[in-house]
Amino acid sequence: MTGTDVHEETDDVGPGGYAAARLRLLTEGARSGPPRRTALAGLTDDWLAGLFTAAAAALPGVSLAAVGGYGRGELSPRSDLDLVLLHDGSDPRAVAALADRLWYPVWDLGLALDHSVRTPAEARKTAGEDLKVHLGLLDARHLAGDAGLTAGLRAAALADWRNQAPKRLPELQELCADRAARQGELRYLLEPDLKEARGGLRDATALRAVAASWLADAPREGLAEARRGLLDVRDALHLATGRATDRLALQEQDQVAAELDLLDADTLLRQVYEAARVIAYASDVTWREVGRVLRSRAVRPRLRAMIGGGKPVAERSPLAEGVVEQDGEVVLARTARPERDPVLPLRAAAAAAQAGLPLSLHAVRRMAATTRPLPTPWPAEAREQLVTLLGSGRPTVDVWEALEAEGLITRLLPDWERVRCRPQRNAVHLWTVDRHLIETAVRACELTRRVSRPDLLLVAALLHDIGKGWPGDHSVAGEIIAQDVATRIGFDRADVTVLAALVRHHLLLIETATRRDLDDPATVRSVAEAVGTQGTLELLHALTEADALATGPAAWSAWRGSLVADLVGRVRAVLAGDVPDEPEPAAPSAGQERLAIEAFRTGGPVLALRAQPEPVPDEERSDDPEPLGVELLIAVPDQPGVLPAVAGVLAVHRLTVRTAELRALSLPDDVDDDSTVLLLNWRVAAEYGSLPQAARLRADLVRALDGSLDIAGRLAERDAAYPRRRGWTAPPPKVTVAPAASRHATVIEVRAQDAPGLLHRIGTALEKAGVRVRSMHVSTLGANAVDAFYVTSGAGAPLPGDDAASVAGVLEETLRE
Structure with missing residues (x-):
C-alpha cells in the first residue's frame, strides 16, 4: 500500500489523524535517518496510546508494550508493529475485547502487525521456549496502561537472560550461523538482504543481546554508525518500493541511492558493505570473547600461574619477536614496543596466520594507535612478513580483516583504499574487489610449488586487480600502481618489472585460450612477445588459475584449464626458440x-x-x-x-x-x-x-x-x-574487430547477454553479410557470452578493414534488435 492509499482510506481514522500525519511525515519530512524514525515511532506511540485509552476505559491490570524493532524505536516506513498486550489474568473476556479494539484499526490501515496477548508469566514461559521471543522482550518499551506491568516483565526478561546466558548465548550464536549459511555475507552480495544476511541488522541486534547478558560486549567503535547506516538504507528502500522488504534488489538501487543523496548505486553498495564489514567483524570478536568466557567458566586452563593469590593468569606462548599466543588469540608480548617497531603489525599478522589464530582486538588497536609508518622502501623483514602473511592460506582472510578493521591495511598500502568494499557488478564474481584480491592470494598459496618465485606470485595475486579503483582499463592502471607498490615495499628493479607485467597481462592467457585459434602462429607469437620470459610465463600461468578460482565456479573449469595449459605449452616452445611454422591445412582423418x-x-x-x-x-x-x-x-x-x-x-x-x-x-x-x-x-x-x-x-x-x-x-x-528480472535491462551487445589477431582470417569478437539461440542469430547475420566462418571460440561467463569468430571472404581471405568494420556493425545492430 502506498502513502496515497493510506491517506485516501483513513481520513477518519484514529486519534490525532494518525494516517494523515504519517503520510506527511514520510513524504514531506526529513530524509531517511534517526530523526524520522524517532518521529514515526513517537507518532505511532501516541496513536496506539490513544486507542488503548479509549478502549481500556477503567480496565485495571493491563498494559501495551512495543517489543523488537518497534521497541527499540527503529520504525521504518513499512516495518511491522511488534506489540504485546499484557494483562494480569483477572478478566480474560475484557482483555480479548480490548485486543480487538487495538488490532483491527492497525489492520484497517494496512500496517503489518506482529501481536500477542499474554500474562507476564506466560510471556516469560514463551520466551524460555522461543529464543526469538526472548530477544524481542529484551527491548520491551511501555506504550500505555499499567507501567508497572511492563516494567516488571522487562526486568524479569533481562534477569532471565542474564541467568540463562551460558545456555542461551550458544543458541543465539548457532541461530546467527545458520542464518548466515542461508543468506550469505551482506558485504559481498549484489542484492543483499539488509536484515538477514551476515553483517546485517539481525546481527547488530544479536550484539545488543550479548551486551545485555553482561557476559561479553561488542567492539563499540563504528558499530552504532554502521547500524544507523543500514537502517537509513532500509528506510529509503521501503519508500522506493512501497513494500516491507529488506532485500536491496538491483533495479531499486539507483532510486535508493537518490533517496539518500548518494552519487550512484555503486556508492550505495559500498556504504552498505562498509557497514556490514563493521558489524561482521564486531560479531567475530564478540562471539570469540563469549566462547573464551564460557570456556573459562567450564574448564580450568591447563596451566594457571597464581600471582599473589590473585586471578589466574593464562599461559603465554611466544610466536615471534614481540608476539605471543594467549588463550587462543595472538597478542603482543609485554616487552613489545609498537611505537619503536614499525614491522610489528606485519610480523604479528604473519605469526597469527601461520598459527591459524585470530589477532586480538586489543593488540590490533594498540598497533594502529602507536605504530610508526614503515620507511620507503620497506626493510627486507617487512616485505618477507607480508609474503608470509599472503602465503598462509585460508587463515590469511580473517587476519587481513582484523588489520583492515582498524585501518592498518590502507596505512601499509594506501592504494588499497580505492578497492576497499568496491562492488563488482558481474554475476561471475563472488566477492568485492578487495576480498577477491585476498582470495586470489589464498588460491595462489596452493600453487606456490609450481613456480620458482612464490613471493612474486603471491604479491601479484594481491595486486592484480588493484587498478579497478581507477577509470579506464584496470590492467593498464594496475600496471602503474603495481610498479609503485612493488618499489615501495622493497623489490628490486627486475622484480618490479615482472610484477608490473603480471598485473598488466593477468587476463592474457585465459582470454587468448578461450577466444583465439591456438593453431594460428600469430596467436602464440603475440602472447610470447607480451610475456617475454619463461619465468614470467610460469608465474602468469599460476596467477591465471588462482585468479579464476578466486572469481567463482563459472570462471574456471577443466575445459578452460586444458585450453590455458595448451596455450602455455605452445608459448613456452616459442620462448625456447621453436618458431611455429605456418599451419598447413590438416589432411582429413579416415573417419572424417x-x-x-x-x-x-x-x-x-x-x-x-x-x-x-x-x-x-x-x-x-x-x-x-x-x-x-x-x-x-x-x-x-x-x-x-x-x-x-x-x-x-x-x-x-x-x-x-x-x-x-x-x-x-x-x-x-x-x-x-x-x-x-x-x-x-x-x-x-x-x-x-x-x-x-x-x-x-x-x-x-x-x-x-x-x-x-x-x-x-x-x-x-x-x-x-525464460523468467525476466523486473526493472532490469541487460547491457547492449558489443561487436568489435580484433586487429592483427590472425594472418589468415579476420577475428570478430561478440560480447552479449547469453540466451538460447544466440549462436543461431550470429550465424544468420554472418551468413547474410556474405562471409564464411572458419572457426569460432565460445566462452560463457555467468550470463555473459564472449565469443570470437574467425571469418573470411568467400575466397578464403581476411576481410579488408572497411568490410570487417561493416560486418561488425551489422552484426551488432542485429543483436540489439
Whole structure:
C-alpha cells in the first residue's frame, strides 16, 4: 500500500489523524535517518496510546508494550508493529475485547502487525521456549496502561537472560550461523538482504543481546554508525518500493541511492558493505570473547600461574619477536614496543596466520594507535612478513580483516583504499574487489610449488586487480600502481618489472585460450612477445588459475584449464626458440573422409558423436561446472545456411557449444573431383540431462536446412518462457574487430547477454553479410557470452578493414534488435 492509499482510506481514522500525519511525515519530512524514525515511532506511540485509552476505559491490570524493532524505536516506513498486550489474568473476556479494539484499526490501515496477548508469566514461559521471543522482550518499551506491568516483565526478561546466558548465548550464536549459511555475507552480495544476511541488522541486534547478558560486549567503535547506516538504507528502500522488504534488489538501487543523496548505486553498495564489514567483524570478536568466557567458566586452563593469590593468569606462548599466543588469540608480548617497531603489525599478522589464530582486538588497536609508518622502501623483514602473511592460506582472510578493521591495511598500502568494499557488478564474481584480491592470494598459496618465485606470485595475486579503483582499463592502471607498490615495499628493479607485467597481462592467457585459434602462429607469437620470459610465463600461468578460482565456479573449469595449459605449452616452445611454422591445412582423418563421402552420396547431413577424453579423474570432474563435453562431427554438402542451421538445432536440443571449427573438404578424385563438403568439428555439452541421439539431431538438421523446421520460432518460444528480472535491462551487445589477431582470417569478437539461440542469430547475420566462418571460440561467463569468430571472404581471405568494420556493425545492430 502506498502513502496515497493510506491517506485516501483513513481520513477518519484514529486519534490525532494518525494516517494523515504519517503520510506527511514520510513524504514531506526529513530524509531517511534517526530523526524520522524517532518521529514515526513517537507518532505511532501516541496513536496506539490513544486507542488503548479509549478502549481500556477503567480496565485495571493491563498494559501495551512495543517489543523488537518497534521497541527499540527503529520504525521504518513499512516495518511491522511488534506489540504485546499484557494483562494480569483477572478478566480474560475484557482483555480479548480490548485486543480487538487495538488490532483491527492497525489492520484497517494496512500496517503489518506482529501481536500477542499474554500474562507476564506466560510471556516469560514463551520466551524460555522461543529464543526469538526472548530477544524481542529484551527491548520491551511501555506504550500505555499499567507501567508497572511492563516494567516488571522487562526486568524479569533481562534477569532471565542474564541467568540463562551460558545456555542461551550458544543458541543465539548457532541461530546467527545458520542464518548466515542461508543468506550469505551482506558485504559481498549484489542484492543483499539488509536484515538477514551476515553483517546485517539481525546481527547488530544479536550484539545488543550479548551486551545485555553482561557476559561479553561488542567492539563499540563504528558499530552504532554502521547500524544507523543500514537502517537509513532500509528506510529509503521501503519508500522506493512501497513494500516491507529488506532485500536491496538491483533495479531499486539507483532510486535508493537518490533517496539518500548518494552519487550512484555503486556508492550505495559500498556504504552498505562498509557497514556490514563493521558489524561482521564486531560479531567475530564478540562471539570469540563469549566462547573464551564460557570456556573459562567450564574448564580450568591447563596451566594457571597464581600471582599473589590473585586471578589466574593464562599461559603465554611466544610466536615471534614481540608476539605471543594467549588463550587462543595472538597478542603482543609485554616487552613489545609498537611505537619503536614499525614491522610489528606485519610480523604479528604473519605469526597469527601461520598459527591459524585470530589477532586480538586489543593488540590490533594498540598497533594502529602507536605504530610508526614503515620507511620507503620497506626493510627486507617487512616485505618477507607480508609474503608470509599472503602465503598462509585460508587463515590469511580473517587476519587481513582484523588489520583492515582498524585501518592498518590502507596505512601499509594506501592504494588499497580505492578497492576497499568496491562492488563488482558481474554475476561471475563472488566477492568485492578487495576480498577477491585476498582470495586470489589464498588460491595462489596452493600453487606456490609450481613456480620458482612464490613471493612474486603471491604479491601479484594481491595486486592484480588493484587498478579497478581507477577509470579506464584496470590492467593498464594496475600496471602503474603495481610498479609503485612493488618499489615501495622493497623489490628490486627486475622484480618490479615482472610484477608490473603480471598485473598488466593477468587476463592474457585465459582470454587468448578461450577466444583465439591456438593453431594460428600469430596467436602464440603475440602472447610470447607480451610475456617475454619463461619465468614470467610460469608465474602468469599460476596467477591465471588462482585468479579464476578466486572469481567463482563459472570462471574456471577443466575445459578452460586444458585450453590455458595448451596455450602455455605452445608459448613456452616459442620462448625456447621453436618458431611455429605456418599451419598447413590438416589432411582429413579416415573417419572424417568417410563422413564427407557419405554426405555427398546421400545429399544430406551426416553426424557422429564421439566422447572426448577428460584431463582429470572422474572423482574430480563431478562438480565441474563446464565439462569438456563430446565431439560432434557433421558433414554436409556445401550450401548456404549451414552454420545458423546447426547452431539453431543444437540450441533447440539444449546443447552448449564449447568450440567450433568449420572447413571445406574436397572429395577424393575417385568419388568426385568437383564437389566440396563442409566439415564441422564441434565440441558440445548438454545443458542438463543426457545428450540426444545423433539420429534425432540429424533429422532436425535436415528439416532446418530445407526450411521445414522453424528454428527462429522454436527459440522465440523458449526465450519468452525464460523468467525476466523486473526493472532490469541487460547491457547492449558489443561487436568489435580484433586487429592483427590472425594472418589468415579476420577475428570478430561478440560480447552479449547469453540466451538460447544466440549462436543461431550470429550465424544468420554472418551468413547474410556474405562471409564464411572458419572457426569460432565460445566462452560463457555467468550470463555473459564472449565469443570470437574467425571469418573470411568467400575466397578464403581476411576481410579488408572497411568490410570487417561493416560486418561488425551489422552484426551488432542485429543483436540489439
